[in-house]
Amino acid sequence: MSLITIKNAVHGEIAVGTVLVWTKQYTDHEVAEYCELSGAPADPLPEHLPYLLAVAPLTKLGGDLNYLSRQMDWTAARSIRRNEAITAELEVTRLEPTDGMTKIAFNARIRCGDELVITGHSKGLIVGE
Amino acid sequence: MSITRTATRAFTPEDIDTCARLTGDLGSHHMIGFGDRRMTQGVLTLSAVPLLAGPGVHMRELSFAFLAPVYAGDTVTATVRLTESEDPLLATCEVSVVKDDGTTVLTGTGIAELSRAPAGELATETVTGGG
Numbered sequence: 001m002s003l004i005t006i007k008n009a010v011h012g013e014i015a016v017g018t019v020l021v022w023t024k025q026y027t028d029h030e031v032a033e034y035c036e037l038s039g040a041p042a043d044p045l046p047e048h049l050p051y052l053l054a055v056a057p058l059t060k061l062g063g064d065l066n067y068l069s070r071q072m073d074w075t076a077a078r079s080i081r082r083n084e085a086i087t088a089e090l091e092v093t094r095l096e097p098t099d100g101m102t103k104i105a106f107n108a109r110i111r112c113g114d115e116l117v118i119t120g121h122s123k124g125l126i127v128g129e
Numbered sequence: 130m131s132i133t134r135t136a137t138r139a140f141t142p143e144d145i146d147t148c149a150r151l152t153g154d155l156g157s158h159h160m161i162g163f164g165d166r167r168m169t170q171g172v173l174t175l176s177a178v179p180l181l182a183g184p185g186v187h188m189r190e191l192s193f194a195f196l197a198p199v200y201a202g203d204t205v206t207a208t209v210r211l212t213e214s215e216d217p218l219l220a221t222c223e224v225s226v227v228k229d230d231g232t233t234v235l236t237g238t239g240i241a242e243l244s245r246a247p248a249g250e251l252a253t254e255t256v257t258g259g260g
Binding site for chain 1: 136138144147148149151152153154155156157158159168170171172173175176181182183184185186187188189190191192193194195
């Protein structure tokens with residue numbers, strides 16, 4: 001049985017079991033910009049990251065793959081404080097090339113230090129590669 | 130008891146650029162697009178949903194299905210319906226995002242942990258419009 005792999009400009013060769021990792025710590029200016037983008041009040045800055053900004057590092061990793069999500073499920077143990085460093089992990093659980101696209105699925109995790117804060121799953125398509 | 134909140138949002142190429150810079154989501158379908166039509170990031174589309182992008186709301190669980198693309202130039206109406214649970218600080222939520230042409234682009238469900246102010250609003254059924 002051959003191992004299916006794809007090549008990616010950012011993360012190199014990717015197969016089932018590959019874990020993509022990226023760490024982000026938002027500046028107060030970035031949080032304020034996001035609040036402005038989403039129409040939320042930015043003065044005073046929120047104590048905790050807006051939920052969508054907390055999960056955004058996962059979408060950064062997806063964007064590296066030109067990933068188009070069809071389904072996302074997340075469970076969050078707690079809110080993430082504004083200045084916490086976030087480490088996002090996407091573990092590839094399915095990789096299935098089809099006509100001009102690749103079906104892909106992930107286990108998703110957000111850690112703050114050693115603490116697992118958000119877990120989830122996502123599935124969809126890689127387009128444009 | 131429940132509350133329903135609705136908001137309308139038009140997305141611009143500049144919104145996609147700002148979202149890309151803040152989140153790092155530089156997927157080619159966002160930055161270049163399909164046939165010059167640039168697709169919004171999922172986080173950007175979800176930012177139109179009332180409460181979801183705002184402070185004071187912690188989503189314990191969230192599940193979304195992305196059903197159709199949203200492009201720069203599209204206008205969407207996002208609706209969230211929060212329903213009281215046995216715990217006064219928790220609510221179940223149902224989310225939908227619909228384009229001007231009637232296409233449903235996103236549906237979702239979740240469990241929200243509310244700050245005291247929004248939770249108090251569950252005492253009455255209200256419908257709020259806004260941008």
